[in-house]
Amino acid sequence: MATVLGRLFVPDRRNMRIPEKLEASIRSGVSSKPVLNELEVQEDVEPLIVTNVSRHFVATRRSAVRGTARYGFSEIPIDEEDNFVVELYMSLLDFSLKNQWRNRCNTVMEAISRFRGSDLEPVFFVVPEAVLPEICGSDFDPGWAAQMMKAQGYVATVDNMQVMTADLPPGAALVSTHSEVAGLYTRVGDYLGIMVQRADRAFMVVGDDVA
Numbered sequence: 208m209a210t211v212l213g214r215l216f217v218p219d220r221r222n223m224r225i226p227e228k229l230e231a232s233i234r235s236g237v238s239s240k241p242v243l244n245e246l247e248v249q250e251d252v253e254p255l256i257v258t259n260v261s262r263h264f265v266a267t268r269r270s271a272v273r274g275t276a277r278y279g280f281s282e283i284p285i286d287e288e289d290n291f292v293v294e295l296y297m298s299l300l301d302f303s304l305k306n307q308w309r310n311r312c313n314t315v316m317e318a319i320s321r322f323r324g325s326d327l328e329p330v331f332f333v334v335p336e337a338v339l340p341e342i343c344g345s346d347f348d349p350g351w352a353a354q355m356m357k358a359q360g361y362v363a364t365v366d367n368m369q370v371m372t373a374d375l376p377p378g379a380a381l382v383s384t385h386s387e388v389a390g391l392y393t394r395v396g397d398y399l400g401i402m403v404q405r406a407d408r409a410f411m412v413v414g415d416d417v418a
Contacts, residue, residue: 209360318411
């Protein structure tokens, strides 16, 4: 089943069963749950924010010695995954405010323009279902959104960008670039691990008065 997070990030298909570099508790058979994974990452991936074991995102760093970064797994069954998009949004906004990143915008159009003025391009945007007619045209029936998301993973294509929906707060949206730039998504059964790469530039966080 296609999910919003599964499109925003690259599915780490090498690890879709059990990641090779899991925490020792997995390898020793003490626990059957995935806890941590460690992957080699490029030098330019920071800032990094990753899932932990408590359904939250935390900041992490690339190890200069090993050239790797770690991320945790939270118990998030796939039918609950789209609700986790809100956690991603709130975490990106929180980290952006705390670190004074320049990736906050008041409108989707501002976010798209900012991407197009950089060396990255906008590819996806995620909005609340209620605003779809504004984006997809006044004749668009929001009632079709869930069916389109289930069938193809997105609602529509606008200016070569895929439009997706999530239960975001009113006025909120996420605009992101290519998934290869944005990070990794690993699902192991009911457990989900995400590594957000280049968090200050791969995503634009849209909201009323957030800029």
